[in-house]
Amino acid sequence: MDIPAHQKRIATSIGLAIIPALALIFQGWVLFTALAVLCSFALWEYYDLFRSHQGIKTVKSLGTAFAFLLLGAFTTGDLIYPAVVIVFAFWVAAFIFLFRYSTDMTASFVQAMIFLSGLIYIPVNLHFFLNFSPAECILVIGAAAVSDTAAFYAGSMWGKKKIWPKVSPKKSWAGSLGGLTACVIGTTIFGSFLGTAAIWQWILLGAALNIAAQMGDFFESALKRSLEIKDSGRFLPGHGGLLDRVDSLLLVVPVYGLLSAMHPFFQ
Template sequence: MPVDHATDIRRTLTGVLLGAIILAVLAVRGWPLLCVILAVSALGLWEFFSLFWGPRGRIPSRICAIALGWGMLILSWMHRPQDALVCLGAGFVLASMSFLFRWDVIEEDAFSSSGIFMAGLAYVPLLLLPATYLSSVKLLFVLAAVAISDTAAYFVGTRFGHHKLWPRVSPNKSSEGAVGSLVACVLFCIIYGACLGTANWFAFALLGVAINAFAQVGDLFESALKRSVNVKDSGHLLPGHGGVLDRADSVLFAMPMFAVVDQWFFFF
């Protein structure tokens, strides 16, 4: 693949700035962390809906989804996960009512809009819930592992990629980039585990494989979403990266996986 040095510079500068913000927020935690999580949820939902409804389509539905997503995240932050799921249930009831009344009037594609509404709630705020209760050490571990995976995939792929990984889903991703991503993630997990973890190096190596697998699936899933609507990036907020979803897609899949594993195996 050809190397675009200007894109590399923008991508690197944006990544450094994001990394600095994340480190500062994780060090402080409290309301700053919650505000960042809520901002990511709102922006991610807006970009997701824009893929299907256009930049300004269905504003009331977007606002409703963002409010429900914020309710889920805030209630989880307050250690009331059962109430957070009630917000998700309320979203389904509202989506069902929207389908019912729209189907009675126009019938065609009435369910698709309701499905998109619920998919947005499940894709962004629901998958973000672990960010509200994982410790800073665990959050930094997942975020850094995913960031290193994405960075290694990009730089290895742009310089050494010759074999397409899945051209129909993401024509720019290469098998070489995927392998580089896996190796970098596993090495990082082993080193991080040796410094701050309690499990042995082999357990962290396996965890690195799992995180990388879910991160790559999350990246491919978002690529498929964009390809399905013929869009290159979910947004333009982050120079060199695209939108919030373009940066968070891998985290949205990897973090819930780690949160589940963390309930049964003690890595930290």
């Protein structure tokens, strides 16, 4: 029996919610493992976007290994360790290029840049989860999910005028405003019950997180269009690839990390 696309989206979203829920309940190594697995799958899809470039198979393997090293380094609480891992990753990529270039002068440094950009884009952006409280984890995941879901349905029902057709032809102003409204309302309600900041601060936070979610989505859309790829993968029914599902979260997480460092929303 053929299942409608929106039902697949709902079923997939529910299934995905179970994993972070269990990770938040048990915390510790369970949260680390869940985050490491998420980063590994998302990185694999990210590198696969550049499948037409030579040497991407090596990049995939290296990226997955360094994702675990990076997340492990972040658990120490000392920034010197992840900095060392990133520097080490650069020189590993640089030496691979060096030796390839010594035998083939057409070798390109592009693969090294793809490798390093993947580490920054995914594990570095998501490592903040390791320092968030359960309430903060729920907040950022919920903000990204509500933004995406409300934008999808508002755009489907009322979307006519497109917001940025050259980047994402399907996204409309109605969807954008629907996602913004839902995120601000959801964030404010959540913060009113569990947070310690003022209402107006939660409203501004909701708006900031929604803008981050939309820009994260637009970035991945532009990247895929530049590479002439529709979906990052087929891992999730109704959503495409895992990267397609977490693209907005990849900017929401660091934005909240920055804002919460400037002004705590929970005590």
